[in-house]
Amino acid sequence: MRMSVMRPQTKIILPVALIGLFVFWACGNSGREGPAAEKTILAVIPMGTTHEFWKAIHAGAETAARELGVEIIWKGPLREDDRNEQVQIVETLTNAGVDALVLTPMDDKALIRPVVEAAKLGIPTVIYNTPLDGDHHIAYVGTDNYEGGVLAARLMAKLLGGKGKAILLRVSEGVIGTWNREEGFLATLKKEFPEIRILSDNRYAGTSTESAYQTVENLLARFGDAEAIFSANESSTFGCLRALQDHGLAGKVIHIGFDSSKKLIEALAKGEIKGLVLQDPFRMGYDSVKTAVAHLRGLPYEKTINTGVFLATPENMKEPRIAALLAPDLSILD
Secondary structure: OOOOOOOOOOOOOOOHHHHHHHHHHHHHHHOOOHHHHHOOEEEEEOOOOOOHHHHHHHHHHHHHHHHHOOEEEEOOOOOOOOHHHHHHHHHHHHHOOOOEEEEOOOOOOOOHHHHHHHHHOOOOEEEEOOOOOOOOOOEEEEOOHHHHHHHHHHHHHHHHOOOEEEEEEEOOOOOHHHHHHHHHHHHHHHHHOOOEEEEEEEEEOOOOHHHHHHHHHHHHHHOOOOOEEEEOOHHHHHHHHHHHHHOOOEOOEEEEEEOOOHHHHHHHHHOOOOEEEEOOHHHHHHHHHHHHHHHHOOOOOOOEEEOOOEEEOOOOOOOHHHHHHHOOOOHHHO
16 A cells, blocks of 8 residues: 655645645544555546536445445546646646546546556556546446437437437537547438438537537527537536527427436426436446456456446336436435
């Protein structure tokens, strides 16, 4: 077990919150004796912490940690587009001496260097949710995001009757996970449903509900004849929903979204959203921590784990499996 102190060579200036975290951690460990002092500590780093998706990952990671007798530090950027902050968090936790990193990279290239540096120090990384270029991580746990886009395209085409006018609302540049969803959606429409015209496929919602709302406002002003919209993550789906509601178009314009939250479930039940492509974030967090611990303990593990992709509609949303994915049990975080 590495000492949970800052290495002398680091140049990183710690944020106040992280300083407090490490002081607490170091003091807690310094008073232990015997096996407890050697408890494995993993850093689980999301892109953000506010959306329900990340809370479900946190719940899954915490569940696995308790089952396996390890501890996790859950720390993510304040904004899901702040690459520099995520890099700093990874570097800070690496230099603090955690045993492994469990990371969803905000950028498939910007996080390569800190992962490489962690590997040099003997700290392995499990990547989850969205891929990272290169082969410096030990495993990947996530959704087949391209297939998620395929499911969205086929449902939209079914509801449109195979022809109509559609908009793709992209999320953020540089995030390969959402890019795969968007490309799966576009490729499927172009190949299988050529009579569906894509009015716009190059506008980005950004990483907040507010920026998504404004983007959809602009798109509706320009493309008032749009009949369907696909939004590729939770915040863009909620922003799009709000814009459609404010224009009296919710339920009239076919809206297919991605991921889930309380407000999105309510909209699905009302028919304001016609479909939600679902991942299994609880399992993602759970399997990622299990994989990291297996590696640390010299046990066999899968290098790639596909956690599945599913489609919720107003018709199937009460089925037990779909209902559990729409509203994962987060009680472990209370």
